[in-house]
Amino acid sequence: MKIPPVKGTRDFYPPDMARRNWLTDGWKKISLRNGFEEYDGPIFEYLKMFQVKSGDEIAEQLFSLTDRGGRELAIRPEITPTLARMVNQQINSLPKPIKWFSVPRLCRAERPQKGRLREFFQWNIDIIGSDDLLADAEVIFCTIDYLQNIGLTPKDIVVKISSRKMLAAVLQTIGVEKKELDPLYALLDKQSKLPQDTFEKLLAEKVADKTQYKKILELMTVKSIEQIKTLTEQNKTAKESVDELERVFELLNVMGVADFCSFDISIIRGLAYYTGTVFEIYDKASQLRAIGGGGRYDNLLKDFGGPAISAVGMGMGDCVLAILLEEKGILPEQLPQPKSDYFIAYANQKYLQKAVEITAKLRLAGFITNFNYKFSNIGKQLKQASNQNAAKCVIVGDEFEKNELVVKNMSTGEQKLIDYDKFISDIGTKSK
RNA sequence: GUGAGAGUAGCUCAGCUGGUUAGAGCACUGGAUUGUGGAUCCAGGGGUCGCGGGUUCGAAUCCCGUCUUUCACCCCA
Numbered sequence: 001m002k003i004p005p006v007k008g009t010r011d012f013y014p015p016d017m018a019r020r021n022w023l024t025d026g027w028k029k030i031s032l033r034n035g036f037e038e039y040d041g042p043i044f045e046y047l048k049m050f051q052v053k054s055g056d057e058i059a060e061q062l063f064s065l066t067d068r069g070g071r072e073l074a075i076r077p078e079i080t081p082t083l084a085r086m087v088n089q090q091i092n093s094l095p096k097p098i099k100w101f102s103v104p105r106l107c108r109a110e111r112p113q114k115g116r117l118r119e120f121f122q123w124n125i126d127i128i129g130s131d132d133l134l135a136d137a138e139v140i141f142c143t144i145d146y147l148q149n150i151g152l153t154p155k156d157i158v159v160k161i162s163s164r165k166m167l168a169a170v171l172q173t174i175g176v177e178k179k180e181l182d183p184l185y186a187l188l189d190k191q192s193k194l195p196q197d198t199f200e201k202l203l204a205e206k207v208a209d210k211t212q213y214k215k216i217l218e219l220m221t222v223k224s225i226e227q228i229k230t231l232t233e234q235n236k237t238a239k240e241s242v243d244e245l246e247r248v249f250e251l252l253n254v255m256g257v258a259d260f261c262s263f264d265i266s267i268i269r270g271l272a273y274y275t276g277t278v279f280e281i282y283d284k285a286s287q288l289r290a291i292g293g294g295g296r297y298d299n300l301l302k303d304f305g306g307p308a309i310s311a312v313g314m315g316m317g318d319c320v321l322a323i324l325l326e327e328k329g330i331l332p333e334q335l336p337q338p339k340s341d342y343f344i345a346y347a348n349q350k351y352l353q354k355a356v357e358i359t360a361k362l363r364l365a366g367f368i369t370n371f372n373y374k375f376s377n378i379g380k381q382l383k384q385a386s387n388q389n390a391a392k393c394v395i396v397g398d399e400f401e402k403n404e405l406v407v408k409n410m411s412t413g414e415q416k417l418i419d420y421d422k423f424i425s426d427i428g429t430k431s432k
Numbered sequence: 433g434u435g436a437g438a439g440u441a442g443c444u445c446a447g448c449u450g451g452u453u454a455g456a457g458c459a460c461u462g463g464a465u466u467g468u469g470g471a472u473c474c475a476g477g478g479g480u481c482g483c484g485g486g487u488u489c490g491a492a493u494c495c496c497g498u499c500u501u502u503c504a505c506c507c508c509a
Contacts, residue, residue, distance in 0.1 A: 004500075050509085058509070078509045106509095111433090113503060122509095271509060289508085315509080347467055382469035397467065410469075 008110075008118025019331060020121070023318055024103050026150055027123040031101035034142040036125055039100045041082035047072040049081045053273055053303055063107050063118075079104040079124055080313070081304060087128055088306035096129030115289050115320040123292070126313035128301070133244055135312050136277040136296055137251035143281065143292065143314050144257045151330045154284075157291065160264035161248065161279040164295065166241035167268065170228060173235050174215045176207075182272055184216075189268040191220055192286075225249075225263050241276075248277055273297045277312065283324050291324060292316030341367040341430070343385030343410075347397030349375045355396050358405075358424075366430035386410055394423075 005011060012020055028038065047064050064074040076082065079102055087098060102124045112118055125142055127135040140159060147157055167188075168181055176184060187206055191199050200217065207213040222228055225246055245263070252261050269278045276296030283291065294314030302308045325331040342362050346355040355371050362369040370388055372381055378395065385393040395406040395415075405423055408415035 007500085053509085058507085061507075061509090080509075108509080110507070112501090113505095116508080269509095270507085273509095345468090377465075378467045379465060379469070382467095384469085386469045393469080395467075406467090408468075413469085415468085 008112040030146040036099045036101035044073045047074040075107040077108045084304040098128040101125040121318040123316045128311040131310040141255045144260045154259040159261045160267045162267040163245045164274045165276045169238035185268045191266045340390045342369040343390035343393045344371040345381035345395045351396040365427045
C-alpha cells in the first residue's frame with residue numbers, strides 16, 4: 001500500500017534539510033547576536049488558547065484533536081499565545097525587557113498555495129516589558145540584520161512601516177468613531193491588493209459621510225509622515241504618534257538600515273491586537289506575499305491573564321523567504337556540501353578489519369569518517385571518497401605489511417606514505 | 433468553501449490531430465580500469481502513462497467521473 005504525503009506538508013531530503021538548517025541556523029545566529037534568548041513550547045496546546053484572541057473562523061483553520069482524556073487540543077498555528085503563557089507564568093522573576101526568540105514548527109489547515117503551506121517554520125522575536133521605541137527599532141533592525149546577512153539588499157526587499165496608533169488618531173480627527181476603526185482597518189489594509197476604483201467603491205460603501213470619505217482617501221495616498229502633519233488639524237495623540245513614528249525612523253537611520261525602510265500608510269496588519277508600530281517586509285517587486293511582519297501590541301499578555309505589559313514582536317515564515325531566496329539565486333549557492341574528513345579505502349579484503357579499526361579511531365577523535373562495506377577496487381573507492389567530499393583518503397594496502405598507510409589529499413591529489421603508529425598518534429582531537 | 437491549469441521512469445520533461453514493443457537528459461548500478469577519484473565512453477535496472485469508467489478493431493493520446501497537485505479568490509495569526 002502506497003501512502004502519499006499529507007497535503008501541504010514537505011519532505012526534507014538531505015539536501016532540503018541542509019537548506020532548511022541553513023535558514024533556521026541563520027535565524028538563530030542573528031537572534032543571539034541581537035541579544036535574544038531562545039525558547040520553545042509544546043507543539044500542541046489547549047484549543048481554547050488559540051481562540052482567545054481570534055474568532056471561530058480561525059479555529060476552522062486549526063488542526064485540532066480530542067485526546068483520550070477528552071481534552072480539546074490543537075496543533076499550534078502560532079507561538080505567540082504560548083509565549084504569552086510562558087511569560088505570564090514567570091512574569092515577576094524575569095528581568096525586563098524580556099528578549100526572546102523561537103523558531104517553531106507551526107501548522108495551519110489552510111489551502112496550500114504559493115508561499116503558504118500547512119506546515120512551516122516561523123522565526124519569532126519579541127521584546128516584552130518595554131514601551132521604549134528603541135524596542136520597536138531593535139526588532140526591525142534584527143529582522144533586517146538577518147535579511148542583509150543572507151545577502152539581500154535594499155534593491156531586493158523593503159520594510160514598510162506605519163503606526164496603528166497614528167492611523168487611529170488621525171482617523172478619529174477626521175471623525176471616524178472608535179468602534180468603526182477595526183472594520184475600516186480590514187478594508188484599508190487591502191488597498192494595495194485591490195484596483196484603486198474597487199477600493200474607492202468599497203470605501204464609499206463603508207463610509208457614508210462624503211467629507212470623511214474624501215479625507216480618508218486623501219490620507220491613504222500620503223507618501224511621507226510629513227504630509228500627515230499638514231493634512232489634519234492636530235490633536236495631542238495624533239501629534240504624539242507622529243513624533244513616535246519619526247523617532248523610530250530616526251533610530252533605524254542611526255542603526256544604518258534606513259535604506260531598507262520606508263513609510264507606508266497602508267500597512268495595517270490584519271490582527272486586531274496591534275496598537276503601535278506596525279511593519280511588513282516585502283520583496284521589492286511586491287510579487288510575493290509578505291515575507292514577514294510585526295509590530296507593537298499592548299494587550300496580549302493581559303488577554304492571556306497576565307499584567308498589562310507592552311511588547312513588540314516580529315514573525316517570519318520560511319516559505320515565502322525560501323521562494324525569494326530561490327529567485328535571487330541565494331539559496332542554491334548556500335547549499336552546504338555534505339563534507340567528510342576521511343574516507344578509508346582498503347586494497348584487499350584482508351585489510352577490511354584494519355580499515356574498520358582506523359575508521360572507529362578517527363570517529364572517536366571527532367572526524368567524520370566513512371568506508372565501504374563491500375570490497376571494490378581502489379578506483380571505485382576513491383570515486384566514492386570524492387562523491388562524499390572527503391578531504392583525505394587513507395588507503396590500507398600492501399604498504400601495511402611495512403606498517404605504513406597511504407594518505408591522499410583529495411583536493412590536491414598529493415599523497416604520502418605515513419607510518420601507521422605515527423598516523424594514529426597524530427590523530428589528535430578535532431575541535432568541535 | 434469558489435474558480436482555472438497540470439498529472440508519462442527517482443527528478444526534469446518529450447510523445448498527445450488515436451496505430452506495432454512508451455522515449456530523452458540527469459540520477460542510480462555495472463563495465464572500460466584487479467592500487468588511484470572528479471572527465472569520457474559503453475551497457476544495465478527502473479513505468480499499472482494518477483485511478484475508475486466510456487467511445488473505438490485499437491487509448492498515454494478523445495470523452496466523463498474521481499483523486500492528487502499547482503495557481504488564484506476567501507483568509508492570512
